[in-house]
Amino acid sequence: MPLAYSLPSDLSPATVTNTSSLLRIIALALISGAAIASRLFAVVNFESIIHEFDPWFNYRATKVLAEKGFYAFWNWFDHTAWYPLGRVVGGTIYPGLMATSGVIYNVLHALNLPVDIRNICVLLAPGFSALTAWSTYMFTKELKDESAGLLAAAFIGIAPGYISRSVAGSYDNEAIAIFLLMFTFYSWIKALKTGSAFFGTLTALFYFYMVAAWGGYAFITNMIPLHALTLILMGRFSSRLYVAYSSWYAIGTLASMQVPFVGFQPVRTSEHMAALGVFGLLQIVAFAELVRAHVSSRQFQSILFGSVIVIGVLGVLAFAGLTYKGWIAPWTGRFYSLWDTGYAKKYIPIIASVSEHQPTAWPSFFMDLQFLIFLFPAGVILCFRELRDEHVFVIIYAVVASYFAGVMVRLMLTLTPVVCVAAAVAFSSLLDTYIDPVEPEVSEVAVPVTGGDSSAASPATVDGAVSSKKAKKAAAAVADASSTGIASGIVAAIGGQSKSPKARGIFGLDTRFLIVVNALGMLLFFVLHCTYVTSSAYSSPSVVLASQNPDGSQHIIDDFREAYYWLRQNTPQDAVVMSWWDYGYQIAGMADRPTLVDNNTWNNTHIATVGKAMSSPEEVAYPILRKHDVDYVLIIFGGLIGYSGDDINKFLWMVRIAQGVWPDEIQEPNYFTPKGEYRIDDAASPTMKNSLMYKMSYYRFAELFGGSQAVDRVRGQQVPKTGPTLDYLDEAFTSENWIVRIYQVKKEDLLGRDLKTANAFANGKKRKKSKPLARRKALA
Amino acid sequence: MPAAKIAPSKTAGSSQSPLLSLWKAYYESTSTRLKTIDAFLVFLMLSGIIQFLYCVLITNFPFNAFLAGFASCVGQFVLAASLRAQVNPANRSEFKDVSPERAFADFALGSIVLHFFVYNFLG
Numbered sequence: 001m002p003l004a005y006s007l008p009s010d011l012s013p014a015t016v017t018n019t020s021s022l023l024r025i026i027a028l029a030l031i032s033g034a035a036i037a038s039r040l041f042a043v044v045n046f047e048s049i050i051h052e053f054d055p056w057f058n059y060r061a062t063k064v065l066a067e068k069g070f071y072a073f074w075n076w077f078d079h080t081a082w083y084p085l086g087r088v089v090g091g092t093i094y095p096g097l098m099a100t101s102g103v104i105y106n107v108l109h110a111l112n113l114p115v116d117i118r119n120i121c122v123l124l125a126p127g128f129s130a131l132t133a134w135s136t137y138m139f140t141k142e143l144k145d146e147s148a149g150l151l152a153a154a155f156i157g158i159a160p161g162y163i164s165r166s167v168a169g170s171y172d173n174e175a176i177a178i179f180l181l182m183f184t185f186y187s188w189i190k191a192l193k194t195g196s197a198f199f200g201t202l203t204a205l206f207y208f209y210m211v212a213a214w215g216g217y218a219f220i221t222n223m224i225p226l227h228a229l230t231l232i233l234m235g236r237f238s239s240r241l242y243v244a245y246s247s248w249y250a251i252g253t254l255a256s257m258q259v260p261f262v263g264f265q266p267v268r269t270s271e272h273m274a275a276l277g278v279f280g281l282l283q284i285v286a287f288a289e290l291v292r293a294h295v296s297s298r299q300f301q302s303i304l305f306g307s308v309i310v311i312g313v314l315g316v317l318a319f320a321g322l323t324y325k326g327w328i329a330p331w332t333g334r335f336y337s338l339w340d341t342g343y344a345k346k347y348i349p350i351i352a353s354v355s356e357h358q359p360t361a362w363p364s365f366f367m368d369l370q371f372l373i374f375l376f377p378a379g380v381i382l383c384f385r386e387l388r389d390e391h392v393f394v395i396i397y398a399v400v401a402s403y404f405a406g407v408m409v410r411l412m413l414t415l416t417p418v419v420c421v422a423a424a425v426a427f428s429s430l431l432d433t434y435i436d437p438v439e440p441e442v443s444e445v446a447v448p449v450t451g452g453d454s455s456a457a458s459p460a461t462v463d464g465a466v467s468s469k470k471a472k473k474a475a476a477a478v479a480d481a482s483s484t485g486i487a488s489g490i491v492a493a494i495g496g497q498s499k500s501p502k503a504r505g506i507f508g509l510d511t512r513f514l515i516v517v518n519a520l521g522m523l524l525f526f527v528l529h530c531t532y533v534t535s536s537a538y539s540s541p542s543v544v545l546a547s548q549n550p551d552g553s554q555h556i557i558d559d560f561r562e563a564y565y566w567l568r569q570n571t572p573q574d575a576v577v578m579s580w581w582d583y584g585y586q587i588a589g590m591a592d593r594p595t596l597v598d599n600n601t602w603n604n605t606h607i608a609t610v611g612k613a614m615s616s617p618e619e620v621a622y623p624i625l626r627k628h629d630v631d632y633v634l635i636i637f638g639g640l641i642g643y644s645g646d647d648i649n650k651f652l653w654m655v656r657i658a659q660g661v662w663p664d665e666i667q668e669p670n671y672f673t674p675k676g677e678y679r680i681d682d683a684a685s686p687t688m689k690n691s692l693m694y695k696m697s698y699y700r701f702a703e704l705f706g707g708s709q710a711v712d713r714v715r716g717q718q719v720p721k722t723g724p725t726l727d728y729l730d731e732a733f734t735s736e737n738w739i740v741r742i743y744q745v746k747k748e749d750l751l752g753r754d755l756k757t758a759n760a761f762a763n764g765k766k767r768k769k770s771k772p773l774a775r776r777k778a779l780a
Numbered sequence: 781m782p783a784a785k786i787a788p789s790k791t792a793g794s795s796q797s798p799l800l801s802l803w804k805a806y807y808e809s810t811s812t813r814l815k816t817i818d819a820f821l822v823f824l825m826l827s828g829i830i831q832f833l834y835c836v837l838i839t840n841f842p843f844n845a846f847l848a849g850f851a852s853c854v855g856q857f858v859l860a861a862s863l864r865a866q867v868n869p870a871n872r873s874e875f876k877d878v879s880p881e882r883a884f885a886d887f888a889l890g891s892i893v894l895h896f897f898v899y900n901f902l903g
Binding site: 194195196197198200201204205238239240242243246247249250251253254255257258264267283286291293294295 | 801802805806809843844847848851854855857858859861862863865866868870871874875877878882883885886887889890893894897898900901
């Protein structure tokens with residue numbers, strides 16, 4: 001066997017195995033370190049702070065758990081949220097995340113390490129990303145080998161698609177859910193491979209943890225049955241499949257019902273019925289197999305086959321009947337919105353209004369996955385080469401997750417693991433082929449027969465390799481050809497030869513060198529890209545903003561916390577704050593004040609009420625505010641410093657959501673100019689100008705510019721010089737950069753006048769011609 | 781389930797009695813151990829059917845209790861059926877990694893976990 005380069009031959013096999021396992025452990029440790037470190041940009045650039053919106057609630061709930069214990073947390077009724085309704089927190093959340101941090105907190109305190117609960121929450125996601133890397137390693141190892149596993153672990157460790165949801169401070173359910181997802185899949189594959197009920201039980205336990213942690217558990221609930229069904233249809237039913245699936249389903253379903261938020265859904269809703277159906281099918285198939293083992297008559301088997309089909313049809317009919325009678329709930333709207341991307345906008349604007357529920361833009365695939373996204377299809381195709389049961393799983397996973405990632409931005413998260421796995425398989429196959437020193441034997445017999453073709457083909461690839469990428473593909477095709485059927489068939493067809501597999505392969509060092517250097521270069525650029533994207537795009541806490549001073553130094557914009565702390569220190573404990581639902585959790589977490597609506601969005605009408613108040617004129621909004629005991633109204637305004645995620649930009653969603661409930665009073669077209677433009681300058685429509693949101697945003701804005709023209713820097717439009725006036729609200733607080741503006745709702749006038757008249761009186765406009773005045777004159 | 785399967789086979793059975801031959805083949809070729817497991821399986825199935833009938837015909841009122849009871853039957857059934865498949869000498873080639881002793885340990889572990897949840901769910 002000719003070798004391209006010599007290998008040391010005086011090593012014992014034991015040494016080689018020991019060294020390689022040591023290297024693997026070191027590599028995994030380093031990968032974990034890299035995964036954690038690259039998520040710390042947010043802490044280094046800003047501070048140890050909880051990010052964004054939902055994490056603030058999780059953090060608040062975790063604090064309750066840590067301070068008051070598990071039972072208090074379980075029975076927690078939060079009367080400050082959804083004022084005046086309140087919210088049963090214990091029964092409306094996935095408690096896995098809080099429970100995890102609570103356990104870590106208690107363990108550390110038991111070890112006399114007095115770590116603050118906030119730091120545990122901030123660093124939980126990076127910590128779990130290391131575990132994700134490990135479980136991805138285990139998963140990929142089952143698929144190919146250890147080296148592919150290490151690559152996959154490295155990819156998932158630093159891929160921005162996953163980092164975007166797991167930077168330090170992003171204390172959300174996804175932080176632990178991806179680890180659970182990968183580990184559940186790993187134990188499922190393992191259970192299927194070995195046919196062990198132990199791994200089936202382990203799958204069920206991690207499935208339970210996943211159900212407790214993230215609403216995305218439905219992905220597992222449908223992926224595993226889909227895989228099992230595909231295997232059955234491929235004629236790959238085995239007792240191992242029966243053992244793995246049955247033990248997972250029987251234990252996992254019962255376990256998932258322990259989570260109060262999930263409740264009886266696993267037996268009552270359509271989303272979970274696929275798993276039940278496949279479970280029933282497996283029982284029937286297994287029984288049929290058992291009978292078949294005892295009886296050999298062909299006729300009997302065909303009868304069995306027929307009865308299996310009959311039972312299957314009966315099952316589907318029973319399912320349809322139960323759905324019809326209302327025993328099983330039909331698909332929910334959130335589910336429909338995955339199939340019809342326009343559905344949410346039409347029927348559930350509240351879902352469509354969230355930016356992460358929008359369809360994914362093409363560039364973001366590249367931004368989140370870089371070169372993995374084009375290695376991904378290659379990896380999936382390589383899975384077809386072996387096509388063991390676990391490869392079928394990866395193929396299904398890849399197809400399903402690609403679709404979902406295209407539909408919704410946030411589901412990019414479920415795609416990322418499979419992309420990393422598939423890309424690692426492809427990449428390590430490439431490296432395996434080119435690092436392997438074995439050269440093909442040019443046998444005496446083969447050369448004359450294959451003649452010009454093979455000898456011409458091989459040097460051609462070697463020469464072509466100079467032009468790197470094209471040649472790499474060709475060379476990869478040649479390399480593949482040496483090992484398996486499909487590709488070799490193609491190559492043979494091209495070459496017009498059917499019997500020259502031995503002469504194909506890689507000759508010499510130069511090709512190997514080029515390909516390997518190129519591959520390492522891709523890895524290097526991937527690392528640079530990931531670091532860049534992570535540090536620039538995904539590490540902003542969005543509670544604290546950063547900008548640059550003219551001299552290039554960083555300037556921190558801290559308006560949110562400034563305003564929330566103002567609320568906390570200057571208002572009574574029970575002052576109700578109204579804001580758009582995005583800021584509900586933050587107000588509850590940082591200002592500790594009751595809110596009308598928050599990010600839980602369970603009550604559409606309540607949110608529409610807030611939307612109506614915001615989009616109505618003052619006179620209409622005031623009774624709504626008074627009826628809900630609102631003391632303060634908080635809005636976000638970015639017009640001064642150009643913060644684009646402000647309430648004026650979200651305003652149309654408020655209008656749409658309010659319109660969904662009060663179509664007679666709020667109409668979206670009224671907020672546009674006659675030309676159909678969304679404007680805030682002089683040309684803005686009267687409805688727009690009179691809306692509470694507009695008035696609150698631009699109240700006294702023009703004064704800031706002295707005499708010169710006031711410009712809204714987000715919309716790039718000129719604001720009218722005489723700004724709106726407010727009769728029913730008082731400006732209470734405006735933060736340094738005007739991002740947060742807080743208004744106090746006036747109480748009813750003591751003299752019983754309506755506030756508009758009272759205001760006019762106070763402003764000295766006494767000679768307003770009005771009827772009572774005239775009557776008084778007449779009397780005099 | 782088995783009743784549904786056996787019914788069509790009976791009507792279409794042209795040879796004298798496939799059922800009888802099935803029973804004979806089963807009775808002769810199955811070891812006592814497997815028969816014990818099978819007896820347990822039949823018992824679990826009957827218990828599950830009774831609970832299901834109770835739920836359908838009388839009341840499903842403590843629904844969680846019904847689910848817990850029914851799931852314990854189904855779960856124990858599939859775990860025992862898994863055990864049966866694993867210790868069946870005919871399946872030796874499929875379960876290379878699972879010795880009969882390990883199969884029983886798996887079975888015991890799975891049952892413990894299952895009944896932990898059952899107990900928690902009874903209410």
